[in-house]
Ligand SMILES: *[C@@H]1O[C@H](CO)[C@@H](O)[C@H](O)[C@H]1NC(C)=O
């Protein structure tokens with residue numbers, strides 16, 4: 476379920492086709508924040524028997540839900556996280572948003588109040604020199620029926636025109652708001668709809684008017700490919716048995732696991748990073764910066780702390796694997812992770828009220844302790860849900876207001892396991 480849900484990628488336009496070398500996007504998602512997902516923050520859902528935000532709020536009632544979520548919004552991502560993101564050499568954050576942050580009807584159990592936190596995060600990004608990519612993660616009726624949209628169940632987005640109209644209203648709000656001068660142009664992209672499971676025809680019917688709303692100078696319209704894109708994981712072979720993960724061990728002391736993750740991470744980084752003129756890719760976004768329990772391979776900061784993500788992704792001298800002329804890593808390069816993970820600078824634990832306790836905020840390199848990620852984390856989470864068949868990367872295309880030509884792609888929301896049909 477988890478791996479299936481999040482195996483996502485996006486492609487969008489860059490200036491590459493026009494001769495200029497665009498800055499490479501090395502981004503991370505602020506996942507599980509303004510749209511919650513039980514597998515990412517189980518403590519929020521613990522007191523209820525619910526599997527999405529709609530039903531969580533329905534069960535708690537508006538007042539209690541607002542109180543619970545306000546607490547989460549104000550603590551789960553803080554300025555310190557963005558500082559750590561910047562320090563890790565990342566260049567951009569993607570912030571998923573549900574429609575109900577902007578357009579909530581009385582009968583819907585959701586609560587709103589996310590917007591001030593979004594505004595604050597954009598301002599932090601502006602201060603710190605990070606770009607921001609906004610996306611509609613949850614649309615009315617749900618565009619894929621998964622928990623990430625806030626509502627598990629049937630795909631009812633196309634049940635009526637109202638759902639599309641409401642989504643467009645939200646897109647108009649985001650566009651008008653974040654093209655205001657005082658945000659410093661830091662919001663570079665707005666994605667119309669995340670991971671839609673719709674027919675091509677329905678998608679196009681929505682994309683055309685929606686793109687017109689976002690298409691203003693400065694913000695690039697970004698569309699998800701709805702899983703139709705044939706792009707697949709080109710530079711790595713998950714069926715190569717010599718590199719199959721051993722799923723029986725899952726502690727931070729598992730050297731083989733960390734060796735494998737490092738190779739996988741660097742292979743993806745190399746695959747999705749442009750390596751020469753005429754490349755279509757301009758970068759990637761990893762899902763996610765963190766989770767309440769930093770589940771292996773889904774948490775960027777855990778990768779930093781356990782040493783399987785390079786400490787400064789913008790600095791290739793921190794990579795382990797050489798990159799060959801064809802842009803792929805040299806898989807023959809001998810690399811073995813350190814016997815113990817000693818990189819940790821934060822404690823990947825969460826207090827029972829869901830607020831995060833962290834010291835050092837997961838800056839990867841300069842370690843001052845060996846406290847390790849929370850080794851109990853993986854077993855307390857949803858990681859037992861079985862993996863589905865592998866989801867190849869999907870994509871989205873983006874268009875600038877001035878140039879409607881698609882000339883590049885960015886893989887988005889890439890988590891290492893998302894592309895493989897195994898789960899730890
Ligand atoms: C990361 O590497 C880039 C490129 O070398 C450099 O400009 C930046 O200062 C580095 N960041 C940190 C926190 O060391």
Ligand SMILES: *[C@@H]1O[C@H](CO)[C@@H](O)[C@H](O)[C@H]1NC(C)=O
Pocket residue numbers: 615616631632634635637638
């Ligand atoms: C449109 O569809 C949604 C989701 O199925 C439903 O909740 C809503 O009541 C419908 N609205 C109208 C106006 O039919």
Ligand SMILES: *[C@@H]1O[C@H](CO)[C@@H](O)[C@H](O)[C@H]1NC(C)=O
Pocket residue numbers: 576577590648649651652
């Ligand atoms: C967008 O919606 C938010 C939340 O309702 C509101 O505070 C903000 O003023 C709106 N911005 C624009 C430009 O409409």
Ligand SMILES: *[C@@H]1O[C@H](CO)[C@@H](O)[C@H](O)[C@H]1NC(C)=O
Pocket residue numbers: 488489490497662663664693694695874875878
């Ligand atoms: C939008 O895309 C164009 C290429 O189509 C690129 O030149 C421009 O830098 C992008 N804008 C932003 C704000 O990223």
Ligand SMILES: *[C@@H]1O[C@H](CO)[C@@H](O)[C@H](O)[C@H]1NC(C)=O
Pocket residue numbers: 721722723724
């Ligand atoms: C997987 O790891 C466990 C624990 O280290 C070990 O006992 C087992 O033999 C390994 N299995 C394979 C197939 O390598």
Ligand SMILES: *[C@@H]1O[C@H](CO)[C@@H](O)[C@H](O)[C@H]1NC(C)=O
Pocket residue numbers: 686687690696874875876877879
């Ligand atoms: C954006 O606007 C420009 C100028 O009005 C237009 O040529 C282009 O087709 C629009 N792009 C999209 C994606 O709607």
